[in-house]
Amino acid sequence: MSEERIEIADLGEFGLIRHLTKNIEIHNASTVLGVGDDAAVIDHFGKQTVVTTDMLIEGVHFDLMYTPLKHLGYKAVVVNLSDIYAMNATPTQITVSLGLSNRISVQALDELYEGIYAACDKYGVDLVGGDTCSSQKGFIISVTAIGEVTPGKFVKRSTAQKGDLICCSGDLGAAYVGLLFLEREKRIFQEHPGVQPDLENESYVIGRLLKPEARKDIIEFLEQSEIIPTSMIDVSDGLSSEILHISQQSGLGVRLYEDKIPISEDMKRAAFKFEIDPTACALSGGEDYELLFTLQQSEYDKLVLNEQISVIGYMTEPEEGAKIITKGGHTHDITAQGWNAFKGRQ
């Protein structure tokens, strides 16, 4: 018994919104008024409000051919939460705006919302508003995340100090290699529709692309350890691009060590299948959603035992520029080769 496809037009805009929001659970006392009015009302009770927004567009940021809608919903939320954590803040609310073509059924939207709500549950944030409209072509999802931070405790990109250690959470580059696998399988499928995808053993790198997580745990660890980073950013465009933001905005140089950059064994093995350099994936790949931060050298002892944090270099005088020391001992300039949304991978 297959369920009959329900068209969005059958429910109408308001019916659709009611359908999608009927099971909302509120996690935060700060959510004074949620979905269903002209605007939501939030009370952060003396804390400062942190706000960020990200838009994902079909064909640019995701391909529905290999992106399950549930994962897309989850990821659209997580990439925004990652920006809130990168301010050393705690996300509390989101709004979600959707542009939908009539290709999308209500059942498909339900899957998308399953992913959105799964992320809300996992990170303890509330969906408080949004907008749902039709799109002539393609699927668009625009999320705004709101968070809170104790006044003055937020961490910017521009406040790294000379001599600070550069730290990175988790491992880098895997999401990019995951993308390479999915693009390859798409091409094979298009040429030979009968061939089954060969993605066994690649679940780690593919999972990193399709269902990333934001590093809530790292922010909690820093708080528990009484570490306030001197600067912080999340890794959405690749390590090179992100460390250059910190370097340029702080007016300092950077020295990274290739052999310190955290790379997983799964990613390394996968990268070799494409005959590409794992370090290049970490530097330029993007979409890892790890946290990159700097801190005073005196804090080193507090994090040395945390296996989820790697020290990968330090901040230098501005005249020394942004450099990476390779495993072979050579020194190279760090250049931004990350994702450029207007030119594609460069």
Next chain:
Amino acid sequence: MSEERIEIADLGEFGLIRHLTKNIEIHNASTVLGVGDDAAVIDHFGKQTVVTTDMLIEGVHFDLMYTPLKHLGYKAVVVNLSDIYAMNATPTQITVSLGLSNRISVQALDELYEGIYAACDKYGVDLVGGDTCSSQKGFIISVTAIGEVTPGKFVKRSTAQKGDLICCSGDLGAAYVGLLFLEREKRIFQEHPGVQPDLENESYVIGRLLKPEARKDIIEFLEQSEIIPTSMIDVSDGLSSEILHISQQSGLGVRLYEDKIPISEDMKRAAFKFEIDPTACALSGGEDYELLFTLQQSEYDKLVLNEQISVIGYMTEPEEGAKIITKGGHTHDITAQGWNAFKGRQ
């Protein structure tokens, strides 16, 4: 000497953002940290935060053939501010996310941002963040507006009381008639490219569509007059649809009087050119961005002298339903015939 077209790709994403935000002025002390980091930081100093979001999509919400980009930028901001005012709150910040096709030059984007900044200046709000990405087809603009309100002073849709007066600001229906003119001229132009548009004398209705204003003045008047509406909503989908939201969410009936609905002379004259009923335009037209609100009868004296506010009916027992009394004395059910984003005008 015509200026050479600059492609967005020539600047790159970060160059583009720097270019578009280099002249930002900050209007509000609540804007602690603006554009240029993972997220913005806002401190409403004990007030509650109000948040709303709206997405505009080319071909659905606007037609670039007759929408100047400057007006589009202005309107995309204003429609969001209108939602903040409809909560009886004051807008303070916005974020703007754009999906851009390569059809758009940097100069065109500059025009769009001129309109965005003009709205920011007029309403005293700060642009604090956003996202800029490419779109394969069509132009997408998603704005989130943030505002503040004294704790508990926000006004919902669901709190109208039986016997309350129903009030409306400004006049209704003109934006819809403006749309009819522009659509007519577009058809004529497509069929006979040499014909000059015939829009003389229609500047009021066309202006209402292309460059709407949010009713900041009404919210200020209500505050000065010490009037707190019992419920409020802004008129984006037409009077019928909006009053039904108040009626349904408040669990009450409604009685409107056709002859009290505010309609401008310019709109009436324009509607007759299309042989359509001005009242129908007011009830179902949408995009007026006026405020619709209810208040206790005892407050009537405080607003009777304000020519920008019309009393158009009152809230009744739920059993009496939602009715309109026509000029001829007949009683009709009010039905939602406003804009349905998934079916078009019904």
